[in-house]
Amino acid sequence: MEYKLKVLLCGTPDGENSNLINRFVQSKFDNSYKMTVGVDIFTKNVRIKDKSCTLNIWDVASSQRFKFIRSTFYRGASCAILVFDLTKDTTWEEIQQWYHEIKTSVGDIPVAFVANSGENNLKNNTEKRNKFRRLVESTGNLYFETNSTGNKVDDIFSTLAERTVGAFA
Numbered sequence: 636m637e638y639k640l641k642v643l644l645c646g647t648p649d650g651e652n653s654n655l656i657n658r659f660v661q662s663k664f665d666n667s668y669k670m671t672v673g674v675d676i677f678t679k680n681v682r683i684k685d686k687s688c689t690l691n692i693w694d695v696a697s698s699q700r701f702k703f704i705r706s707t708f709y710r711g712a713s714c715a716i717l718v719f720d721l722t723k724d725t726t727w728e729e730i731q732q733w734y735h736e737i738k739t740s741v742g743d744i745p746v747a748f749v750a751n752s753g754e755n756n757l758k759n760n761t762e763k764r765n766k767f768r769r770l771v772e773s774t775g776n777l778y779f780e781t782n783s784t785g786n787k788v789d790d791i792f793s794t795l796a797e798r799t800v801g802a803f804a
Contacts, residue, residue: 638688638800641711642792645695645733646718646749647726652694655718655751655781658788660692674708681793683800690796709740714799716791718749721763727770745802747777747795 644652653675660677675694680687695708715737719730734746748771750764764780771778777794781787 636686638683638686638796640688640690640713640796640799642690642692642795643695643709643712643715643737644692644718645715645737647720647723647729647751652718655716655749655788655791656692656694659792679792681796683793683796686800688796688800690792692792706736706740709737712737712741712744714745714747714795716747716749716795718751721750721767727767745776745795745798747779747791749791750778750780 644656646652656675656677660679674696677692677694679690679692681690682688693708693712717730717733717737719726723729730748737744737746748767750767768778777791777798779787779791779794781791
């Protein structure tokens, strides 16, 4: 049996979503910013529970001007990754809107919330990090901290895929 998962990647409009995908799919970091228009789709095969698993990763445009079309990209999603920046004051409100959008469109699917920031910013935001972690974990979802050049990027995708496959079993 082979698993095929549609993974939504959504969140802050700062280019970090694309960097996470490049790090995961191509094992490289590209410092140049390219705005996603609508959606970009990437594929990577991984092993989950000793079975082949194809991840179709949909990098959904985060710009407000694409909000009207985003829900069409959510259909059929197996799981989602929501990327946010702890250093921004509006982070929690923005990420709640994304979460609500996804839940409204596809129901309860496994979600990984990813605090994406420089290591110094993560260290300087300990109180906010702990608050976000508690809030996310209270919903039964996953919480990660990383930056686009970090080695935790593979863990985010593999842990989310394992949780999603486990939900199918």
